Amino acid sequence: MKFGGTSVADLSRIYRVARHVKREVDAGHQVAVVVSAMAGKTNELVGWVQELPQVCGSKSPFYDAREYDTIVASGEQVTSGLLAIALQSIGVDARSWQGWQIPIHTDNAHGAARITGIDGSDIVRRMEMGQVAVMAGFQGLAPDNRIATLGRGGSDTSAVALAAAVQADRCDIYTDVDGVYTTDPRIEPKARRLAKVSFEEMLEMASLGAKVLQVRSVELAMAHKVRTFVRSSFEEPDAPGMGDFLNPPGTLICDEEEIVEQQVVTGIAYAKDEAQISLRRVADRPGVSAGIFGPLADRSINVDMIVQNVSEDGAFTDITFTIPTGDMDKAVHILEGVRDSVGFGAIQSETGLAKVSVIGVGMRSNAGVAATAFKALADKGINIRAITTSEIKISILIDGPYAELAVRTLHSVYGLDKK
Amino acid sequence: MKFGGTSVADLSRIYRVARHVKREVDAGHQVAVVVSAMAGKTNELVGWVQELPQVCGSKSPFYDAREYDTIVASGEQVTSGLLAIALQSIGVDARSWQGWQIPIHTDNAHGAARITGIDGSDIVRRMEMGQVAVMAGFQGLAPDNRIATLGRGGSDTSAVALAAAVQADRCDIYTDVDGVYTTDPRIEPKARRLAKVSFEEMLEMASLGAKVLQVRSVELAMAHKVRTFVRSSFEEPDAPGMGDFLNPPGTLICDEEEIVEQQVVTGIAYAKDEAQISLRRVADRPGVSAGIFGPLADRSINVDMIVQNVSEDGAFTDITFTIPTGDMDKAVHILEGVRDSVGFGAIQSETGLAKVSVIGVGMRSNAGVAATAFKALADKGINIRAITTSEIKISILIDGPYAELAVRTLHSVYGLDKK
Numbered sequence: 001m002k003f004g005g006t007s008v009a010d011l012s013r014i015y016r017v018a019r020h021v022k023r024e025v026d027a028g029h030q031v032a033v034v035v036s037a038m039a040g041k042t043n044e045l046v047g048w049v050q051e052l053p054q055v056c057g058s059k060s061p062f063y064d065a066r067e068y069d070t071i072v073a074s075g076e077q078v079t080s081g082l083l084a085i086a087l088q089s090i091g092v093d094a095r096s097w098q099g100w101q102i103p104i105h106t107d108n109a110h111g112a113a114r115i116t117g118i119d120g121s122d123i124v125r126r127m128e129m130g131q132v133a134v135m136a137g138f139q140g141l142a143p144d145n146r147i148a149t150l151g152r153g154g155s156d157t158s159a160v161a162l163a164a165a166v167q168a169d170r171c172d173i174y175t176d177v178d179g180v181y182t183t184d185p186r187i188e189p190k191a192r193r194l195a196k197v198s199f200e201e202m203l204e205m206a207s208l209g210a211k212v213l214q215v216r217s218v219e220l221a222m223a224h225k226v227r228t229f230v231r232s233s234f235e236e237p238d239a240p241g242m243g244d245f246l247n248p249p250g251t252l253i254c255d256e257e258e259i260v261e262q263q264v265v266t267g268i269a270y271a272k273d274e275a276q277i278s279l280r281r282v283a284d285r286p287g288v289s290a291g292i293f294g295p296l297a298d299r300s301i302n303v304d305m306i307v308q309n310v311s312e313d314g315a316f317t318d319i320t321f322t323i324p325t326g327d328m329d330k331a332v333h334i335l336e337g338v339r340d341s342v343g344f345g346a347i348q349s350e351t352g353l354a355k356v357s358v359i360g361v362g363m364r365s366n367a368g369v370a371a372t373a374f375k376a377l378a379d380k381g382i383n384i385r386a387i388t389t390s391e392i393k394i395s396i397l398i399d400g401p402y403a404e405l406a407v408r409t410l411h412s413v414y415g416l417d418k419k
Numbered sequence: 420m421k422f423g424g425t426s427v428a429d430l431s432r433i434y435r436v437a438r439h440v441k442r443e444v445d446a447g448h449q450v451a452v453v454v455s456a457m458a459g460k461t462n463e464l465v466g467w468v469q470e471l472p473q474v475c476g477s478k479s480p481f482y483d484a485r486e487y488d489t490i491v492a493s494g495e496q497v498t499s500g501l502l503a504i505a506l507q508s509i510g511v512d513a514r515s516w517q518g519w520q521i522p523i524h525t526d527n528a529h530g531a532a533r534i535t536g537i538d539g540s541d542i543v544r545r546m547e548m549g550q551v552a553v554m555a556g557f558q559g560l561a562p563d564n565r566i567a568t569l570g571r572g573g574s575d576t577s578a579v580a581l582a583a584a585v586q587a588d589r590c591d592i593y594t595d596v597d598g599v600y601t602t603d604p605r606i607e608p609k610a611r612r613l614a615k616v617s618f619e620e621m622l623e624m625a626s627l628g629a630k631v632l633q634v635r636s637v638e639l640a641m642a643h644k645v646r647t648f649v650r651s652s653f654e655e656p657d658a659p660g661m662g663d664f665l666n667p668p669g670t671l672i673c674d675e676e677e678i679v680e681q682q683v684v685t686g687i688a689y690a691k692d693e694a695q696i697s698l699r700r701v702a703d704r705p706g707v708s709a710g711i712f713g714p715l716a717d718r719s720i721n722v723d724m725i726v727q728n729v730s731e732d733g734a735f736t737d738i739t740f741t742i743p744t745g746d747m748d749k750a751v752h753i754l755e756g757v758r759d760s761v762g763f764g765a766i767q768s769e770t771g772l773a774k775v776s777v778i779g780v781g782m783r784s785n786a787g788v789a790a791t792a793f794k795a796l797a798d799k800g801i802n803i804r805a806i807t808t809s810e811i812k813i814s815i816l817i818d819g820p821y822a823e824l825a826v827r828t829l830h831s832v833y834g835l836d837k838k
Contacts, residue, residue, distance in 0.1 A: 011467060011474045018475060045497065048430060052501060055430040056437060056508035063504045070515050071500035074493035078464065081490035082471060085482045089475035096489050100519065101564060145520060 001031060001172045002137065002159035005039035007233040008079050011086075018086035019237035020174065021132060025092055027243055032123060032133040032166060034159040035083055037075025045072045065110035069139070069149045073099070076136035076155070084134045094132040097123065099147065104140035104158070106148040113148035115140055115157065115220075120165035127166070135162060153214030160217045164224035171226050172250075173213060174233035179251035180205065180212055182416040183268040187404045190417040194266065198256040201266045204359045204393045213253075221253060228253040256361055264362035264369060265414035270407050272400060274304070274353040275325040276385065279335070281345030282319050284311045291342040292319065295334050301327045305355065305388045305395060319344075320386055322397060325351045353385065354403035357395040358410055370394050376413040382406055420450060420591045421556065421578035424458035426652040427498050430505075437505035438656035439593065440551060444511055446662055451542060451552040451585060453578040454502055456494025464491045484529035488558070488568045492518070495555035495574070503553045513551040516542065518566065523559035523577070525567040532567035534559055534576065534639075539584035546585070554581060572633030579636045583643035590645050591669075592632060593652035598670035599624065599631055601835040602687040606823045609836040612668075613685065617675040620685045623778045623812045632672070640672060647672040675780055683781035683788060684833035689826050691819060693723070693772040694744040695804065698754070700764030701738050703730040710761040711738065714753050720746045724774065724807045724814060738763075739805055741816060744770045772804065773822035776814040777829055789813050795832040801825055 001024065003017050017035075024031050036042075049068050053061055080096035087094035099106075102123060106113035123133045137155030142148035150157050156173060163171035179193040180202065197205075199222035206215045212230055221228045231250030235242055241249050256262070282288055289308075296303055304322045311317035323331055328351055335347055363369045370387075373394055377384060382405065386397040398406055411417060420443065422436050436454075443450050455461075468487050472480055499515035506513035518525075521542060525532035542552045556574030561567035569576050575592060582590035597612065599621065604610040616624070618641035625634045631649055640647045650669030654661055660668050675681070701707055708727070715722055723741045730736035742750055747770055754766055782788045789806075792813055796803060801824065805816040817825055830836060 011471050014471070015475045048497075048501060049504060052430050052433070052504050053508040056434045056505050058508035060508075064507055064514075067500040067503045067507075067515055070503075070517070071497050074496045077493045077496070078467075078490050081486040082467060084486045084489075085468060085471050086475050088483055088486075089472040089477035089479075095483075096486055098489070098566075147517075 001174065002034040002155060003036065003174045003233055004155065004176070005036040005042070006176055007174055008035055008037075008083065009039040011082070014079070014082050014086050016237060017083060017174075017233065018090055018092070020233065020242075021087060022090055022092050023237050023243050024245075025132060027245060029245070030127040030130075032127060032135060032162055032168070033083065034135045034137040034155055034162060035076060035079040036137050036155040037079055041075040041078075042072060045075060066144070066146050069110050069147045073136070073139040073147045073149055076138050080134045080136040087132055087134070092132055093130055094134055095126070097133055097135045099136060099139035100141040102135070104161070106140035106142050106150070108142050108144060108148070110142060110146075110148050112151035113140060113142060115150070115161045118161055118165035120162065123162075124166050153216065156214045156217035157220055160220045160224070160226050160228060163226045163228075164220070169227070170229050170252075171221070172229045172231060174231055175212060176232070176234060177212055177230070178232035178235070178249060179230050180253070180267070182266070183407055183411050184270070187270075188268075188408050188411045188417075191411065192416065194251050196252045196254055196259045197266055198259060198361050199253060200256065200361055200392055201359050202253045204357070204390075205267060205269050218253065225255055227255075227258075262362050263360060264366045265358055265360035265416065266362075267359050268407050268410045268414075268416065269357045269359060270403055271355045272403055273325040274322045274355050274397065274400075275328045275349065275351040276320060276322050276353055276397065277328075277331060277335070278318060278320040278348040279344045279346075280318055280348065281316045283343035284315055284317045288342055289319075291338060292335070293321075295338055296323075296331060299330065299334060301331050301334070305386055305397060307386045307388065322353070322355065322386075352400040353397055354400045354406070355395055355397050356403065356406045356410060357393055358414065359393050361392045363392055363394075372413055373410055376409050377406060380405060380409050382409075420593060421453040421574060422455065422593045422652055423574065423595070424455040424461070425595055426593055427454055427456075427502065428458040430501070433498070433501050433505050435656060436502060436593075436652065437509055437511070439652065439661075440506060441509055441511050442656050442662050443664075444551060446664060448664065449546040449549075451546060451554060451581055451587070452502065453554045453556040453574055453581060454495060454498040455556050455574040456498055460494040460497075461491060464494060485563070485565050488529050488566045492555070492558040492566045492568055495557050499553045499555040506551055506553070511551055512549055513553055514545070516552055516554045518555060518558035519560040521554070523580070525559035525561050525569070527561050527563060527567070529561060529565075529567050531570035532559060532561060534569065534580045537580055537584035539581065542581075543585050572635065575633045575636035576639055579639045579643070579645050579647060582645045582647075583639070588646070589648050589671075590640070591648045591650060593650055594631060595651070595653060596631055596649070597651035597654070597668060598649050599672070599686070601685070602826055602830050603689070606689075607687075607827045607830045610830065611835065613670050615671045615673055615678045616685055617678060617780050618672060619675065619780055619811055620778050621672045623776065623809075624686060624688050637672065644674055646674075646677075681781050682779060683785045684777055684779035684835065685781075686778050687826050687829045687833075687835065688776045688778060689822055690774045691822055692744040693741045693774050693816065693819075694747045694768065694770040695739060695741050695772055695816065696747075696750060696754070697737060697739040697767040698763045698765075699737055699767065700735045702762035703734055703736045707761060708738070710757060711754070712740075714757055715742075715750060718749065718753060720750050720753070724805055724816060726805045726807065741772070741774065741805075771819040772816055773819045773825070774814055774816050775822065775825045775829060776812055777833070778812050780811045782811055782813075791832055792829055795828050796825060799824055799828050801828075
């Protein structure tokens with residue numbers, strides 16, 4: 001069971017979390033819990049770290065990531081202890097575990113470490129004795145014997161990794177939404193909660209901005225086949241159905257094979273504030289793509305869709321790609337700098353675009369899914385600027401103001417409105 | 420170098436602390452620093468722990484001391500990391516150390532643990548390489564592999580213990596006063612700062628309410644002969660004299676033998692809000708004292724002066740003792756409960772008293788020190804209610820309103836006013 005920062009934001013919410021845990025213990029399950037820092041606490045600590053060099057008169061804003069980790073990990077340390085006390089107060093045996101105590105081994109990439117291994121034996125032994133393990137999320141022990149944090153959203157990753165280490169039946173991620181929906185309910189009120197979604201689909205949805213789970217944690221869940229269940233921490237712990245282990249309210253992210261009635265299309269994702277850059281008359285020779293996208297990556301500009309057509313004359317081609325609107329000025333500046341070495345003509349840019357994506361593992365075995373989307377959008381008079389596809393996803397770049405209309409149109413055309 | 424909570428209360432004060440440290444590093448010293456939590460932080464964390472069981476509907480206010488330690492120790496963890504970053508920002512190589520990393524071994528008495536051993540080898544090795552060790556105070560690692568805190572004021576103890584472990588030349592305790600005075604300057608403006616005071620004298624002063632250093636840390640310093648230097652963290656780090664390692668402004672607490680020009684009397688301490696209880700016609704037989712003071716100790720009532728005269732008739736005696744005024748009702752209630760079993764007559768009590776104490780290791784070899792005090796007080800018309808003495812201390816119980824006059828009188832009669 002993993003609870004995020006808003007779920008443990010104050011003492012009364014920690015009490016609520018304790019009751020969620022007690023419900024599962026009372027149902028006879030062996031439980032480990034992973035907690036984030038109290039909401040706002042991590043930001044406060046990070047703020048101090050970032051501000052301090054300047055207060056000390058340093059012209060460099062850099063700081064030691066190992067100290068950053070020591071400082072920031074204290075937030076989860078506090079919550080783990082508080083939840084253990086809350087559980088004890090309602091009669092549930094519990095103890096807190098810090099990353100270094102288990103230990104959760106990480107690499108040395110302080111500030112954004114990756115988990116390299118977990119020794120779950122102590123925790124399993126105590127879980128078998130009926131003790132709830134409350135683990136501080138987001139942290140581990142690096143080879144230098146110092147605390148390492150996993151980067152933002154790391155508590156989800158901690159939870160999935162621990163679930164894998166103790167071979168849990170399920171990893172329940174309690175969050176401020178009650179599951180994964182066929183699309184954003186704020187845009188399409190007919191959006192339905194999915195009972196199950198495959199790892200692959202969830203990966204596409206997470207990276208497309210469905211902010212339910214961090215991409216890293218889904219990747220880890222997929223690699224270790226950890227059945228991950230997204231559910232609401234705001235529901236009353238004793239609400240009807242919450243304690244039904246086989247069928248609680250929420251969305252199960254699981255192996256494709258576990259999803260019996262597979263839909264062709266599972267969901268419609270979207271991303272706004274996309275910007276498009278087109279490079280005209282790009283010399284069509286090896287190394288050109290690296291010359292363009294390397295410098296952008298070096299400056300941490302996240303390039304998303306890339307479209308390059310086969311050149312007509314074998315000498316020049318056009319390359320179009322998308323980036324977040326906020327990075328536009330920076331990107332154009334970088335591209336101007338490499339224009340001569342790479343060799344291209346005009347740089348054309350446009351902001352205020354949107355990307356809508358149709359996602360579903362069923363696409364693999366169903367022809368015509370893309371054609372359906374194109375026709376539906378055309379019928380509404382929505383112009384398609386660019387298209388990219390993968391095995392289980394079709395992404396379409398359109399003008400921003402049409403985003404909501406496009407989402408609703410696609411949601412309807414694939415039958416996602418229906419029960 | 421040890422810095423308390425007010426010295427690290429915010430980022431700009433942490434910067435000031437870093438400059439104090441840099442001054443010593445620049446002077447060629449190898450430095451380890453011990454820090455407390457930011458002022459107010461420990462109280463906030465303790466408050467959460469104490470409040471939580473009630474929030475969870477528990478009728479018992481008790482909580483797991485191991486979780487308390489995990490939660491509360493996070494305060495020092497944050498400060499140690501911040502100071503390391505501040506030092507790095509001004510060009511001083513530094514790293515933070517948590518109690519479990521060094522490790523500082525403690526016993527299993529969570530919440531009020533005692534240090535059982537420190538492995539200073541890693542720290543010494545890095546200090547020799549020029550790296551400043553910034554250690555989180557107040558904490559260690561218990562045999563159960565969990566964090567243990569040392570109880571309030573524990574950071575002073577951490578500092579002295581670390582100084583002993585690394586065989587430091589000196590343990591500098593930076594505090595909000597600039598040293599130990601011959602008496603409280605708020606009462607006697609002519610009070611002078613002592614250049615040196617012996618461990619034994621400091622122990623008497625600390626336990627008498629001179630709140631400069633925790634008694635435990637002085638005991639530890641005495642046991643390991645750690646030369647402990649009390650100095651001000653509020654002075655500018657580069658003020659004249661601050662960097663004079665042999666003669667900085669402050670008070671050195673050291674072995675008696677190091678104090679060449681020993682005064683007969685070193686200082687005058689006092690404690691207000693004392694209360695007196697006299698038990699009349701106490702049966703004069705073995706076990707009586709245990710029957711009286713045992714139950715008081717069991718209820719954590721701190722009995723201070725105890726006066727029992729030799730009985731006149733061999734059958735009955737009077738026993739007088741002092742306690743804090745706040746414990747009076749509780750104490751009388753306890754005594755009423757044991758009256759029949761112990762056997763005594765009237766309980767007489769009086770509150771609003773004060774204790775003044777004359778302290779000095781020179782007393783051992785100087786007769787007439789006590790007589791001087793009694794005569795000086797008599798000359799001012801101050802009535803003496805009770806007297807207790809030790810080898811290096813004379814304590815006198817008087818009526819509360821005379822406390823300040825008595826302090827000034829004694830300060831003058833022993834020549835402490837003079838340079």
